Amino acid sequence: MSDSNINWFQSPWKVLAALGVLALLLMISPSLMEAGYFPTPGDVRAEANGNSMGAEVNEAVSANLDARAQGWLTSRVEPEPETLGRPEAADRESALDCLIRASDLIDVGSQTGGLIESIPVDVGDWVQAGELVVQLEADVERATVLAARTRASARGAFLSQEEQVALYSRRVERSSSLLDGKALSLEDWDKIQSEHRIAQHDLLRAKEERELAQFQLAQAEAVLKRRSLHSPVDGLVVARNLSAGEIVDDATILTIAQIDPLHADILLPATRFGGIRPGMRASLSLEVAQESRVIAEVDRVDPIIDAASGTFKARLTLTNSDRSIPVGTHCRVEFLN
Structure with a gap:
């Protein structure tokens, strides 16, 4: 070493x-x-x-x-997406979520309280505009209408006053000639004229009472009409809160949904504000039937942008004459123009 x-x-x-x-x-x-x-x-x-x-x-x-x-x-080479070059994939990415709802929901109630006599419809029934949906007990109101109709149609008092006026008119004519011949005193002449004017006033009062009876009949019929509730629109009964025999005050008895046309609500990003206008058409893909598409039209655009979410609302209208589109279903919207 x-x-x-x-x-x-x-x-x-x-x-x-x-x-x-x-x-x-x-x-x-x-x-x-x-x-x-x-x-x-x-x-x-x-x-x-x-x-x-x-x-x-x-x-x-x-x-x-x-x-x-x-x-x-x-x-380190970016793989080519499988959906690249497929227009349907691009369309799906540009589609927006929406929710289909009834164009109107009507709560049917009574202006006056009372006993429910009958409800001839139930949940799921289709009703026409003007169809009877609730009948309240109305025996007193029907009797009132009959009495008012009788008074309005009574002509006895009116005809009697007309005849009385005609009688005093002829008496005035005869008395006038007697007055010219000095055969009638001025006192008797004044009495005959006064009786004639009183008869005319009685006839006028009979006419006014007859007209008043007509107004009372119309009022009684209006009160009776309030005891029968009719559907204001063509629609579907979606809720029934009371039954026959119950007392109604100011509560909702039925709820009717107008499902033709339908509305679709959509939230859009603020970047698209001004590009969506009423009258634009859109294609809707339904959640319950994705293979089928329906055409809708923009009928309202909210002029206010929500600052918290950075979105604004738009509403589309679509026809549903065959009632095949269920209310409450989700959908996807693609604007066509």
Whole structure:
């Protein structure tokens, strides 16, 4: 052993430094071998043996490195989306969610309280505009109408007053000739004229009473009409809150939904404000029947943008004459123009 080697091992600080370098090399050697800076133990053994097994190992290592390189390159190339070039995929991405609802919901109630006599409809029934849906007890009102109709049609008092006026008119004519011949006193003449005027006033009062009877008949019929509730629209009964025999005050008895036409509500981003206008047409894909599409038209655009969500509302109208589109279904909207 040389003097330099002896001096090296005899210095404790140099020994500690050598051990530190060796430990550092042992820690970083796996990373350096993986990066290719140092050969792996398999490569060393293959090279030392110099046999065919070493060659096969080298080929496997090269193939592995090539595969890694190829994977590294392909991992950085953006894959082409499967939907690229498919117009239907682009349309689906541009479609917006919507909700179909009834164009109107009518709560049927009574202006006056009373006992419910009958409700001839139930939930799920289709009703026509003007159809009777609730009948309240109305015996008193019917009797009032009969009495008013009788008074309005009574002509006895009116005809009697007409005849009285005609009688006094003839008496005035005869008395006038007697007055010219000095055969009638002025006192009797004044009495005859007064009786004639009183008869005319009585006839006028009879006419007014007859007209008043007509107004009372109309009032009684209006009160009776309030006891019968009719559907204001063509629609579907969606709720029934009371039954026959119950007392109604100001509560809702029935709820009728007008489902032709229908409305579809949609929320749009503020960036599309001004691009959506009333009259624009749109294609709707229904959640319950995705293979079928219906055409709707924008009839209202909310002029206010919600600051919190950055959206605004629009409403579309679509026909539902065959009542095949259910209320409450979700849909997707694609504007056509």
